[in-house]
Amino acid sequence: MAVYYDQQAEAYLNTRPTYxxxxxxxxxxxxxxxxxAWDAGTGNGQAAIGVAEHYEKVIATDVSEGQIKHAIPHPKVRYVHTPLSMSEDELVSLIGGEGSVDLVTVAVAVHWFDLPSFYSLVNRxxxxxxGIxxxxxxxNFTVDPVFDSVMKHFIETASPFYNPNIRYINDSYRTLPFPFESVGIGSEGNALIFDLTQELSFDExxxxxxxxxxxSIAKEQGVDLLFEGIVKELKSAWGDQSxxxxxxxxxxxxxAGKPRI
Known part of the structure; x- marks a missing residue:
């Protein structure tokens, strides 16, 4: 998935919600x-800089070099591009060594990971x-019944191009493997649900x-999901004012969880 997030890094930085x-x-x-702390799959770094308010140092990694280049600078955050070719031992050393990390965070990315390999690394x-x-x-965001109806149509059109791992998002991580002991913030098969709101214009x-x-995946296959017609429908449903x-x-x-000892 790194290549697709490389292509969209700047748009990702400017539009994704903060936590x-x-x-x-x-x-x-x-x-x-x-x-x-280690923020894995850091993307634009928005979670990393939030974590940095509470920890002395944050290592923020991503397989997408484009995302790292566009990440938000912070004096306590060190951004590192970690290509898939890196070995587990190399990653352990880069992050800080065995038993060195107090908090690992993954914001909207874990469903793309090789989970057994990632969890092995986390446990190390x-x-x-x-450690947590x-x-x-x-x-996906919702707005009101009129806009949501058009969005539903857009998502149905996009569905053939989705990576199968999107199922973890669709079921709110209920089927996501998570082999860690609960610390009171959700558990395997039972994530804690929050409301997340954001103020946006249509252009945003x-x-x-x-x-x-x-x-991006659809475009590589010759399909423009955001063609002129659907954009007009979305804009009209929004209210016609950008x-x-x-x-x-x-x-x-x-x-959230901790290692099972």
Missing amino acids: PSDWYSKLASLTPNRTL VLRKPE IAVWGYK ALKELSSWSVV NLIKTVNRKAFMI
């Missing part, structure tokens, strides 16, 4: 030590027994849609 500060406060409260780098891993995601909403990996600000709503979900 509430109390998410990070809650996670930090669960780790007695706050020396080192987390401090034991108090937290993963979260969110569903359209930029977010253009940043979806499925749009600068009209609306509240968009998302259902977010999180699971």
Whole structure:
């Protein structure tokens, strides 16, 4: 998936929602030590900089070099491009070594990972027994019945091009393997559900849609999902004014846990 996020890195940076500060406060409260955190699949770094408010240092990694180049700078965050060719031992060393990490976060990315390999790596780098891993995601945004109806049609048109792993998002991580002991924030098969809201104009909403990996995947196969007709339908349903600000709503979900000793 790295190539698709390379192509859409700038749009991703400018349109994706930020996460509430109390998410990070809650996670930090669960780790007695706050020396080192690792944000895996960091994308534009929005989760990394939130984590950095509570930890001395954050290593933020991504297989997409384009995302790393567009990531948000922060004095306590070190961004590192980690191509898929890197070995587990190389990654352990890069992140900080065995048992060095207090918190691992993955924001809207874990469903793309090779989960057995990733979880093996997490178990090696987390401090034991108090290190924590937290993963979260969110569903497509909703606005109102008129706009949502057009969005539903757009998503149905896009569905043949989705990666099968999108099923984890669609079921709110209920079927996502998560072999860690619960710490009171969801558990395997039962993620904690949150409401996530954001103020967007139509132009901003359209930029977010253009940043979806499925749009790039379809385009490579000769299909323009955001063709002129569907954009006009979406804009009309929004209210025909590109600068009209609306509240968009998302259902977010999180699971956190610690290594099973």
